[in-house]
Amino acid sequence: MTQTMEHGTRTADVFPVKGVDHLQFLVGNAKQAAHYYSTAFGMKLVAYRGPEQGYRDHAEYVLVSGSARFVLTGSVHAGAPGADHVTKHGDGIRDIALEVPNVDAAYKHATGAGARGVTEPYDVKDEHGTVRLAVIATYGDTVHTLIDRSGYDGPFLPGFVAREPIVDRQPAIDAGLAPKRFFQAVDHVVGNVELGRMDEWVEFYRRVMGFTNMAEFIGDDIATDYSALMSKVVADGTRKVKFPLNEPAVSQRKSQIDEYLEFYGGPGAQHVAVATNDIIGAVDAMRQAGVEFLKTPDSYYDDPALRARIGEVRAPIEELKKRGILVDRDEDGYLLQIFTAPVQDRPTVFFELIERHGSLGFGKGNFKALFEAIEREQELRGNL
């Protein structure tokens, strides 16, 4: 097979990926986090492993919503591996695991292209079959586990046991207020890296995974005007896996990315966008369950330029305005999006709900309104 590695050329097949397999959150209290993602995010607990399974160090809860899978890992004793990650970063995302068709080939390509290998390919087995895994490092203390689960049909990974949902009734669903699932997939995962390092990480994903730059980016022009950040998006050839990468920009105000880097203690995953097909129902249900969303000022919706640009969308603007849902349109279609406040004590990880109608973008037209909303919160925290 010939591999084309020239800049800007799609590096066909050097690192095929099937999608994001799961996101692993290392947290201070996985039992309570599992409750939060069940009740507030409408996710379903499906698998567990812990001391009861002879797994001595951690309790791990696997929650799903459609194809989105979160693994919440907490230490069950002092000095367990990973406990230092929580001490340093607070609750955060350690692993953005990717499902690949061939772990050995992916690991060999990645490490050959300069990625740091964390764990060489190995098998784990139980009565449900065999899974092959390997781990490579990315920005900060974040890693990508590479997984081939084609030989396995159990609840998550060998060693995990099936678990019943924590809550079997969702009040908002019963009341007809919310969709059965608030979201069904991970749309993108954003990384924050240090000042001046964004292009290196874009290059890392190009070299290591054959990912290419998507057109959407936040450059110098936007950065100096209001965003205080720069951003580029890399994606695999199928556009299933999308990783925007942010770095702080030098500006008069302290960048929201600097705030993250300071409070997280270095680079890490900043936000997870989850794809929904009912953003209105999802926001209502999540808000009712106590999730805080960023406030969008009424002026956003009353701006005639915005109204003209976005045209007709599937819900009346009044319905979006009531909830603070943002709209953006490009040549391919439109999208609806909204952002939560940080979901832990530190101003670090947050979520985005995104409902796409054709648009493959990230809400470029909303950057100004969004970053102003983020900065208002940053100011309230005394970090601007």
Ligand code: TYF
């Ligand atoms: O993923 C994105 O690019 C959008 C916009 O700190 C965005 O969700 C970019 C940077 C940021 C917050 C949101």
Ligand code: FE
């Ligand atoms: Fe996003």
